[in-house]
Amino acid sequence: MRDPAGSGPTDHGRGSSDFRAERIGLLSISLGTAGLGGAWQSATAGLGAPLWVSDALFAVSGLVWAVLLVQYIRHGGWRWRNVLDDLHHPGQGFTLAYIPIVGMLAAGHLSRFGLDAARWGYAAFAAAAAIIAARLLAHWVTGGLAAAPLHPGYLLPVVSAPFISSATASTLRLPEVAAATFAVGVLYWLAFGTVILGGLVANGGGMPRPARPTLTVLVIPPATGGLAWTAAHQGTFDVVGQGFAGLLLFTLLVVAFLLPDLRQQSFHYGYWVFSFPVAAGANFLIRWLHGTDVAGWRALSWILLTAVSMAFTVLYGATLWHARRRRIIASA
Template identity: 80%
Template sequence: MNGKASMQSVGTDEATTNGLDASQGTPDVTDPHPAAQSGTDGTGRSPAVRAQTISLLSISLGSAGLGGAWQSAATTLAAPMWVSDALFALSGAVWLVLLAQYVRHGGGRWRNVLHDLHHPGQGFALAYVPIIGMLAAGHVFRHGVDAARWGYAVFAVLAAVVAARLLAHWVTGGLASAPLHPGYLLPVVSAPFISSATASTLGLPEVAEATFAVGVLYWLAFGTVILGGLVAHGGKMPPPARPTLTVLVIPPAVGGLAWTAAHHGTFDAVGQGFAGLLIFTLLVVVFLLPDLRQQSFHYGYWIFSFPVAAGTNFLLLWLRGTDVPGWRPVSWLLLATVSTAFVALYAATLRHARRSRTGAAA
């Protein structure tokens, strides 16, 4: 098994309280910007529509994550590669449609992008755009390494710019009025780990090492602060925000994928350490499930998709790399269970969209 299979990693679904609200069509009332409160950004376009569009990119991210799991399964289990190709094609189509909608509603103007980045609750979600691009570049490398590297370079630089701009905003008081939640790990932790995994897949070890170091540093820094805040104030989280707790699964999953990709699929002490962190975090999430229940289905359910997909991807590689007894049937059972859950999620999403259109027409 080689590092190329390990990358396919990732596919991070990190959303926020406001991302969940936006996906249900509820404007964010915490936005301190008058333009957002008035429903327009001065151009006649709504920041609320842009926020909803960006939050819906979790559908693309989750699909790419499942595609990465199937790509790993193609190496470890001889699973058909066309399933992974189809999932990445779906992810790319959703990504293109939503990005076009974001631009149409004012996202093509730097002023509006900056406004959205500085949103205290959801600004980090713009990192979805380059993350999905990096995942796609890592998937298509077998069709042309040079083109994949150029695409990766563009999206990796964009991810770095988004993360650096957000971090500069946050350390100067940009988060003073917003409660910390795991979604903030997306641009400064998950994105560097995904960048590292993709770089290893594309044969860029120096870049992989550099971006992995960034992910580790800010995971230790932000992860400690966020976890401490959750322990101290997590009970005050409103029910729509609680599913964001599943985002805690993503750093050990994508970090483990990045490390495994850099070491050609072998599991040394560090790889086993990432596996331990992931399994323990999954156990914590299992005990949180009663608190994560929602009253009805909404698009915010996609927040669960990337943590599940990325965790599944890493576990598939771990089962094979550690040669766990019965790893092959266990791997197939895990992949089939998660894929079935995704099919149910796709079906529920289509039903919800159809009902929403019917209700709007009425």
């Protein structure tokens, strides 16, 4: 069996399952990059930032998405039985939602090149996201998570995906779909968010250290929910929009206090779990600063966007260095 970081085939069975899990987990790179592209797109509308930066980021996201998805399919991802096994994995099953989420984000971004084509692409990815979320929920409510520690990653397919679907539907001028998917996100945020947060408190910090970075996923629901709401209301920040802003700012404060507990012993690809929460939070805050007309909003928005972009640059560099180091070790 070749090292999972390489490009050669693995053997069947557990090796292929591990390889597929790693490929899907690495889609967090694509998701985070698309999220940063969305933040730059918001800056294009509000700050006059160059659109080519957003286009370039979405191109990189799409390339990573396509390469990893092809590798996943080649190593057994075309079999429904393997997909179900991967989906039911107690720790990583939720990551399959990365596939349609990135697709929906790309459909919204590319809609200016052809609305009808973007709508068809969105419909396919939104349906896939709904199937993944429904299958996960059916598995969870029948005891599929009984032996697994709860963590906020489980919010991604059942809360964040519907909110992203809603925001994209508004971009594609599908208000009825936007309202329907927004309602799904709100319901399951209230339901699962309460259970997961209560479980974390009751567990008393017993979450395994490798899983602790998923605590940053707590940022995604208020960020994507706020983006969905404001997209449906033409960027206007009404009482509900301000409420999402308050939730996001408070959650960011909580995560800031959690940072000492999120430290890892060394760099690994799992650091990319931080990327989409950071990008989505920055995207919403840029829209909020503009929509609320905060004093100095233009300078604050550029400072925020620059800081986030620099953090991503460091993360890209560390990822390339880590991949090169793994290849050297594997070939030694």
